[in-house]
Amino acid sequence: MFQLTLVRFREFIREPEAVFWTFVFPILLAAGLGLAFRQRGPENVQIGVVGSAATATAVIDALKKDSTLIVQTYDDSAAALALRTGKIALLVVPASARDSIRYVYDRDRSEAVNARVLVDRAVQIGAGRTDPVRASETYVTEAGSRYIDFLVPGLLGMNLMGSSIWGIAFSIVTARSKKLLKRLMATPMSRSQYLLSFLASRLVFLILEVVTLLGFGYWAFGVPLRGSLVTLFLIALIGAVSFGGLGLLAASRARTTEAVSGIANFMMLPMWIFSGVFFSSSNFPQVVQPFVKALPLTAVNDALRANMLEGASFAAVTPQLLIILAWGVVTFFAALKLFRWR
Amino acid sequence: MLLPSVHDTNSGPMVTALDKSTPALRVQGLRKAYDDVVAVDGLDLEVDAGECFGLLGPNGAGKTTTIEICEGLLPADSGSVEILGRRWESDADDLRQLLGIQLQETQLSEKLTVDETLRLFQSFYRDARDVGEVIDQVELGEKRHSRVGGLSGGQKQRLAVACALVGNPQLLFLDEPTTGLDPVSRRQMWDLIAKFQAEGKTILVTTHYMEEAERLCDRVAIVDHGHVIALGSPSELIESIDMSHLPPPEPRKTSATLEDVFVSLTGRTLRGE
Numbered sequence: 379m380f381q382l383t384l385v386r387f388r389e390f391i392r393e394p395e396a397v398f399w400t401f402v403f404p405i406l407l408a409a410g411l412g413l414a415f416r417q418r419g420p421e422n423v424q425i426g427v428v429g430s431a432a433t434a435t436a437v438i439d440a441l442k443k444d445s446t447l448i449v450q451t452y453d454d455s456a457a458a459l460a461l462r463t464g465k466i467a468l469l470v471v472p473a474s475a476r477d478s479i480r481y482v483y484d485r486d487r488s489e490a491v492n493a494r495v496l497v498d499r500a501v502q503i504g505a506g507r508t509d510p511v512r513a514s515e516t517y518v519t520e521a522g523s524r525y526i527d528f529l530v531p532g533l534l535g536m537n538l539m540g541s542s543i544w545g546i547a548f549s550i551v552t553a554r555s556k557k558l559l560k561r562l563m564a565t566p567m568s569r570s571q572y573l574l575s576f577l578a579s580r581l582v583f584l585i586l587e588v589v590t591l592l593g594f595g596y597w598a599f600g601v602p603l604r605g606s607l608v609t610l611f612l613i614a615l616i617g618a619v620s621f622g623g624l625g626l627l628a629a630s631r632a633r634t635t636e637a638v639s640g641i642a643n644f645m646m647l648p649m650w651i652f653s654g655v656f657f658s659s660s661n662f663p664q665v666v667q668p669f670v671k672a673l674p675l676t677a678v679n680d681a682l683r684a685n686m687l688e689g690a691s692f693a694a695v696t697p698q699l700l701i702i703l704a705w706g707v708v709t710f711f712a713a714l715k716l717f718r719w720r
Numbered sequence: 721m722l723l724p725s726v727h728d729t730n731s732g733p734m735v736t737a738l739d740k741s742t743p744a745l746r747v748q749g750l751r752k753a754y755d756d757v758v759a760v761d762g763l764d765l766e767v768d769a770g771e772c773f774g775l776l777g778p779n780g781a782g783k784t785t786t787i788e789i790c791e792g793l794l795p796a797d798s799g800s801v802e803i804l805g806r807r808w809e810s811d812a813d814d815l816r817q818l819l820g821i822q823l824q825e826t827q828l829s830e831k832l833t834v835d836e837t838l839r840l841f842q843s844f845y846r847d848a849r850d851v852g853e854v855i856d857q858v859e860l861g862e863k864r865h866s867r868v869g870g871l872s873g874g875q876k877q878r879l880a881v882a883c884a885l886v887g888n889p890q891l892l893f894l895d896e897p898t899t900g901l902d903p904v905s906r907r908q909m910w911d912l913i914a915k916f917q918a919e920g921k922t923i924l925v926t927t928h929y930m931e932e933a934e935r936l937c938d939r940v941a942i943v944d945h946g947h948v949i950a951l952g953s954p955s956e957l958i959e960s961i962d963m964s965h966l967p968p969p970e971p972r973k974t975s976a977t978l979e980d981v982f983v984s985l986t987g988r989t990l991r992g993e
Contacts, residue, residue, distance in 0.1 A: 381843035385832060392831040556827040564791050565844040565887070566816040720793065
């Protein structure tokens with residue numbers, strides 16, 4: 379068993395592409411997406427003002443007092459074009475009288491609605507409104523609710539799944555297609571030990587994967603690790619081993635690497651989309667939620683997020699862990715039964 | 721000549737001492753068909769302990785199928801196989817400990833080194849040999865820590881034989897051990913096999929090279945279309961044919977060869993298929 383597991387290590391480490399996809403790629407992905415979707419300060423809002431009316435100048439001055447508003451002056455026809463192409467979020471049309479004004483905007487766009495509130499406030503204050511209640515502002519940035527915080531556990535889950543399924547499935551099918559499996563069958567080697575050695579080697583690699591990805595998230599983006607680290611590792615462990623079961627199942631009968639690629643993709647694609655890796659799985663309609671929740675990757679991601687972002691205890695993530703374990707056990711025994719050894 | 725297992729007293733079933741009259745391998749009435757092709761059709765064989773026995777025949781004669789059934793890799797449709805007094809149906813675990821095999825197209829994991837590969841195989845056997853010793857025996861000492869992917873064809877075959885040997889087997893099955901090798905590697909392999917014979921191991925070799933069969937084997941069974949058409953030592957077989965039925969000998973031949981035996985029996989050449 380020891381020798382078998384040792385062989386699994388060596389085969390993995392000596393394959394440079396495998397090392398890249400498992401360790402480097404998730405980091406690059408996290409860095410790229412984290413940067414792209416980072417929190418920026420309050421966004422500036424583009425406003426257009428039709429400059430033909432006499433009151434326009436006063437309105438523009440009032441608007442400029444709000445520094446988040448960026449004001450552009452247009453004539454009628456250019457204004458319509460700017461609105462339509464989205465260059466401005468809202469168009470202000472000052473009237474000839476000082477006490478009325480018109481706003482033109484798309485109510486379905488959240489930034490237009492936001493713009494209307496800001497613009498109206500600026501206009502009203504500029505015309506002399508005073509607020510009876512004096513408000514002061516305290517700004518807070520809580521790590522844990524940013525996109526990067528949502529993303530990193532999802533990427534970890536995806537990574538655990540990918541390296542389990544690809545690594546194991548490829549390795550086995552290559553051995554089968556080369557007749558190495560057949561050669562091993564002629565020895566006293568235990569079949570279940572052969573399969574278990576794949577799961578055992580996953581155990582060790584998983585520690586490296588978790589540390590690398592979460593370490594990077596923590597160091598580069600301050601992604602929080604609020605829950606118990608032991609529970610976190612346990613979640614990752616159970617996840618990796620269970621995905622290993624899926625990998626064994628995928629490899630159980632395929633004779634060529636092309637065939638197993640197809641099977642592996644078939645298994646993973648639905649989970650990449652539905653399991654809440656890049657965006658929350660609750661975005662999907664209620665009807666499919668039971669299906670989504672039953673997927674192993676969903677359970678892993680939910681458990682990881684609960685632990686990292688909310689500090690959930692082991693007891694709190696037990697339902698997810700049970701789902702993951704169930705998948706692992708069922709797929710392992712199915713693989714053992716279906717396995718084509720020749 | 722070879723009394724197996726008397727020193728292996730660590731488990732009951734292995735202490736079956738065979739007397740010299742029990743053949744190391746006995747095959748009776750073996751039959752195996754794939755879909756509509758009958759690969760093995762009523763094949764009988766007996767290999768005595770300590771001899772080097774050859775299965776000679778053209779491609780498609782059923783040699784590989786026969787040897788794989790004997791190795792426990794394929795089930796037979798009918799007939800019996802008895803190895804060292806045991807059968808696959810009841811003593812599979814024991815048999816795997818006692819046999820060493822080399823497949824026809826073995827491809828070992830390219831990323832492991834010679835040493836690592838042998839250590840893996842060694843770990844499967846209760847009574848294994850030292851890895852270094854086996855490596856020296858197959859003359860791969862220089863390449864001990866080289867990756868399998870970097871070995872030449874001949875070296876890979878020697879490694880495959882080493883994998884067969886590391887478990888200290890009593891019976892060796894070699895399926896076409898020199899097919900695809902250059903003449904030098906082929907000779908090296910023959911020397912290696914001769915060494916095992918000298919140690920008293922029982923060996924079953926399949927081949928379609930008659931020179932190989934003549935050179936290595938104590939006895940040869942000529943196989944065609946799934947059954948044995950002639951059996952005996954190479955010299956016996958050659959003496960038994962009536963030279964007058966043969967076509968005129970080729971210029972360089974001065975005496976008959978096993979190829980001629982084959983031709984006289986079947987009217988075809990070994991290489992003609």
